[in-house]
Amino acid sequence: MRGRLFAALPAHILAPLLLAAFALSTAALNFFMQLSDLRDEVLTEQRGRITEILNTEESRLEVQFGLGNALEIKRLVTSLGLRTGITHALLVNSEGTVVAAMSRTQIGWPLTEAIASEPLEVQTGILEIATYDPQGIRTVAPEGDDDCLLAQVAVFPDHKLIVRVNLAPSLAARAAGTRHEIIRETLMIILGAALLGTLLHVLWFRRAAQLTAAVTAIGEGRIDVRTGLSGRDELARIGLAVDRMAADVEARQAKLQRLSDLINRSPVVAVEWRNAPGWPVSFISESVGQWGYTTEELLAEGVRFADLIHPADLAKVESTAAGHVADERDDRRYEYRLRTAGGDWIWVEGRAWLSREADGAVTRFYGVLVDITARKRADEALREQADLLRLFYDLPFIGMGISSPVTHQWLKTNTRLCEILGYSCAELTEKTWVDITHPDDVDRDLAGFERVIRDKIDGYQIEKRFVRKDGTVVFTTLDVRAVRRGDGEVDYLLATVQDISEHKRIELDLKQQKERLERAEAHAKLGSWEFELDTQRVWWSPQLYVLLGADSTRERPTFDTFLEFVHPADRSRVVAAFHELLHGRIVDVEPFRSNPDHNALHWWFSSVSVENNRDGAPRKVSGTLLDVTALKHGEDALRRLNADLETRVAERTQQLEDANRELESFSYAVSHDLKGPLRGIDGYSQILLEDHREQLDDEGRRLLANIRRGVAQMHELIEDLLAYSRIERRPLDSSIVAVPELVHEVLDGFAHELAATGADVKVQIPPLELSLDRNGLALVLRNLIGNALKFSSNAAPPRVEIGGDLDDYRARVWVRDNGIGFDMKYHDRIFEIFQRLHRIEEYPGTGVGLALVRKAMQRMRGSVWAESEPGRGSTFFLEFPR
């Protein structure tokens, strides 16, 4: 497992890792070894050092003891504080009392008490060493306190100096020194490892990577890549071998590529099939791309070549293949249809060989395929052409025959030719074509023949007549083609003959029709013309030349020529109309005149028509020119008569209007003048009734009252008449009228009647403003409301409803009542003056009101009508245009 892990890492990673691991482990080992020896070394060193110190101090103290200098002794002991690591220095006399110490607190006390405040391990150590005999210098490293060294020295005469050394700082200093050293060494080791790694990288890994990259590239197919390693070591030798191998492979591949290119550029497709059901393809050249396939598609798992073969050909291919396998012969030829990637079928021809094993079993077919579709098609086309030719030859309406250029004899004819010429085919081959040609056409035909022979033209066409066996003449068109041999000499002549007798007959009919038409045009004095816009071709009928007085042999039919024959004063009209016509617009042209410079003045009338092409643009314009001189003269006479008549009508109308005005004036004057005597009669009869009442008996008074009533009626009638005639005379005063307000205003005028009858009046008019004659509308409303109240007076209670509505075009106001109504057959009558449907005793009135209403509405450009039924009330509608 571990081995595999190492193998999983490339050497250029593994080697530095191993080097680093080696360096680190060496450094770590070094570190731990040095640390383990450290304490012993420090202890040994400190023992030596403290021995030296104490040795010196012993001498100095003994000198001071000798001098009895107690203060200096103390100072010597305290001075020990200068020594590194010495934490305690105690000078103890023979009684065990501390006489000098680094700490003043301890001076003067028995040793045990002097150090009582010290930590336990310090006490233990000091007391322990204090028990030793004071002889020379003694050092002790007490158990359980690694950082401590105790020393004692006897000081003459009877003192002993005890010192305690703390090793910790020395240990720490040494440890620090050791660490620095180890770091240095480790860095050196690592540096060495790095240098070694670099060396390895330069000498080995970089080149190995180069080699690996090159081999990988070659493995991926880039065989032009080389390792490029130099030197004489193993890597260089491997590199050289790889380069040689790559060069070899490259050369082979180039060779293969040339072969492959050759095949791929050729129409040949090289294939190898496995001898398995459906013949799966095991190799195919890229030239199969010409059929739309990629090699990968055909080499894919499950693709069977047999599926590409046309089902109709598959059985044949299978049987050929079976025979091939069974046969001793190695190669076979196949021809079948193959489906291309685009789904088309192509013809392929294949040569296949077999690959047999030792026991003779066929394992593979291999071979080449070639697309022979074009060849197949050419064969097919050739066959079709031959069939077509035969078909043409047998056509039932074209006569065909082959004749000898030497003897002019028919060599071969088709049935139709025999029919046209009226001979049996056998009889015809006995004759030459000269024999049966109409004598008048022989020379022309022979002339054509001569040109074919002499001038080597391909053929000629003529219209000629043949004399049939029964002696009748048949009109034909003849087409003669020379079929030449390789040396250019005519081998035979192929003639096609078409019977055009029918055509000739139609041509004759057409000619007759044309003559008739020309005659008709001449009778009608009508010429016709045509102008094709795209070809600019102009055609004039012969009669048009006649009408214009132009010479058809000299004058070219153009519009300009035509204009020459038009009266100069009318030309502009004609030109304008013609231009419009060219844009597809037909403009009526008033009859125009001929140019009097050419011949006598004529009037012409032109009519035109336009034919458009599919795009709707004018293609052809045509028209006729009619001589309307006679018609024009008649029309002028008629116009003069009409003008005379109109003058007479105007005169009559004027007379009528004058009479009407006189009548109106008269009726006004009469009405006005009648009022005077009437006032007299009324006044006198009133005086009579008031002043002479007593002289009159009841009968007299009744009669007088009747007179007065008659007079009142007469007065009312005259007032109405005057009002009626005033309507005509009164000028219209148009202003904006608020209709609902006006209705209420009018109703106010009927306050007395409304109170008297107890009528129920409803006004439901929307806010409606109309621009009209206010007085006219007031008159209309007064009459209609008055009528409504009058004719509904017997209803209980009388109901009058005034309503209105409007839309975009009109405004409508109506007045409805629940009165006696009327029969609609009298509808028109009630609007006529003095027309009444009821007796005056029943419903008083003059019969002028509604006539006034109608007149006023007419003046305001409105209309009035009514809807009613007897006993069911009436509704009068007023309508105003908006």
Next chain:
Amino acid sequence: MRKGWLAVAVGIVLVVLAGCGKPVAYPLMVGVNPWIGYDPLVLARERRLIDPTQVKVVELSSSSQIVRNLHNGVLDAAALTLDEALRLAHEGAAIHIVAVLGVSAGGDAVVVRPTITKLSQLKGKRIGVEQSAGGAVVLARLLQAAGLSHDDVSLLRIEASLQEGALRAGWIDAVITFEPTKSRLQAEGYKVLFDSTQMPDELVEVMVVRASALAERPDDVIALLMGWERGVEAMRAAPAAAAGLLARGANLDPEAYLASLQGLKFETLERSTWLLAGNPAPLAKQHHGLGRLLLQLGLINRPPDWSALLTPQPALQALLQLEAQR
């Protein structure tokens, strides 16, 4: 390939990390001579007012021993008189004065045999003096006061701790010394003819720190100064108890010890900061004369560079930390 190098790199990092232990920390070594003016530091050590793992106060025999050890790098700091400090600096030691510890107000003295009663009697006599600037200064003032010249006396260079013995043995007639020696000798009947009360504020004790120690271990220096302040406080709070503990080291009984304290004045950190700060600092202004004297004595040959020498920051920081702790 890249993975390989990565592994190597990781290995190197591991090794380096394994090697990076905590560096060995030695306590700041502070030396003091037997002058009782420095005893607040000893008290602080004994009472554990200073962390012994941070600061180690070592009592040495004499100023000269201190100066030597300071020079040699055995000591990181030391309590010295100002003149000693100036001389040391002049000799090229990279040091800073970080605190003023006290002023000798009689603590330094010239002790003579009982037979000598006047200063003038010192003419032709042998005077023991420590090989130190302090000694030289007192000697100069003494000769000045006595109206004598150097040639009028013979000098014996002798360490402080040996001075007592030398006097008793009769090797010298007078000794320039300081407490507690002065008190001890007085107790034995020797006389004081001249003391530092006659040269007010001239003998100042200062805390000197090696420049390297200050740069590398500023916290330890601050701890030292805090220990001084605490020691002074402890001594002022309970002088008798302090004397009971400290007298043993001075070879005095507690009473004599207490009496000897009268000859000196302890300075607090607060006053230190005032004395050391500014340019010129008050200390420099006060002791301008001392500089001149040292020049005259030939102990230095150029005026001291006060601004380079005086460093009030550690005292200030110690003060701030103490206040914060309170």
